[in-house]
Amino acid sequence: MPPADSGPAEGRPPAPAEGRPPAPAESRPSVPATITREQLERVIRRASDLQFRSSTAVDGSIGSRDVVQIGAEVGLEERHVRQALAEVEAASLLPATPADTGLARRLCGPAIVSASRVAPGSPDDIDVNLEPYLSEKELLRRVRSRPGRSLWEPAAGLVPQMRRGLDFGGRGYTLAKARSLQVVTEPLENGWSLVTLTADMTNVRTEHLGGWFGGMTVGGIAGGLGLTLATGGGILPILGGVAIFSGCIGVATVSARSTMAKFRQRMELSLQGLLDRLESGEDLAGAREPWHQKLPW
Incomplete structure (x- = not known):
């Protein structure tokens, strides 16, 4: 009987393990030394697709836990990944x-100028934070209030x-120069809220139109009449x-x-x-003006 094979023969490379054999070194794709930001996003997206293809749903979606895990594996902090997830979710909640x-x-x-941002806190927390700031620092007054929505106008009165x-x-x-300011807050997961600020500046636009058109109309009429009177009339002066x-x-x-x-x-x-300050978690309610700064002199 031939002796049992105790190992590979001399000069012969070992047989590949079961499964797909490793690609030769010369056939492997080269890795660039540096990549751009756009290429980084493509790499992360492609790598995550390859890694989690077997765990995705039928429609190709990936669970939020998997997204957080992907972020952790590429060195992203969990709080940043969760905020990005909240912002993606908030895109469908933007008010008209x-x-x-x-x-x-x-x-x-x-x-109409509108701006939105995802900020930490519940809608009630954000409302409590914004109310004293808008009334004391921006000199606005609340005219309507509903859960998650409020409408503000410039405060009237002499002071x-x-x-x-x-x-x-x-x-x-600047906010007090608008006709109204609408604040809309939508709750998101994990203690975040979508804050949308919408300023209605139709009053400012009307003032600009009235001022410029009024002045230029008077100037145009005066110039046309002056030209007509100076030339004694006729079709050419009228034109x-x-x-x-x-x-x-x-x-x-x-x-x-x-x-x-x-x-x-x-x-x-x-x-x-203002949204930057809300996003950073700044306590706007605690930053109140001293009493002497409220005096008009």
Whole structure:
């Protein structure tokens, strides 16, 4: 009988283990030394797909626990992964933006500015945090209140108007210049909430349109009449007056649109700044002004 095989013969490589044999080193894909941010996202997405393909549902979805595990394996903190999950979930909960149509919108652009952010805390916690800030720091007053929704307007009265007009602290009171501010909070999982701030600036747009168009209309009419009287009438002076009037209207439209765009950017910056403070968990309710800063002088 031939002797039992005690191992591989000399000079002969060992037989591959059961299963797929390892690919030769020269045939393996090369790994780049550095990758871009976009490539990193593609790598993580592809690697997670390969690893969790067997554990996904029929529709190809991945459970939130698996997403957290993927994040941990690539070095992401769990709180950041869960916040990202909350933001993805919040995308379907964004409230509808109020309708803004008509000639004024075509001339000056939209008068509605909305910003959303996922912030820690329940809707009640966020409301308790925002209420004293909006009333004392931004000089707004609550006019409507429902669970998860509230509507604010500029506070009336002599003292709030004087504080906004004098503005000793240089705050600007941008939010108080809007017609109204709507606050909507939607609860999410794991102690997070989606906060949406919507400012209605139709009053500002109307003021800009009225100011520019009023001034330019008067200037156009005066220029047209002056040209007509100076030349003694006739068809050409009338056409010239119409051209002057049309030019003034065009200047008014461009100027009003530019002014409104700048104010819209300032309003959006204010909303985003407030959401930044909510996202960081800042205690807005505790940051109250001293009594002497509330005086109008």
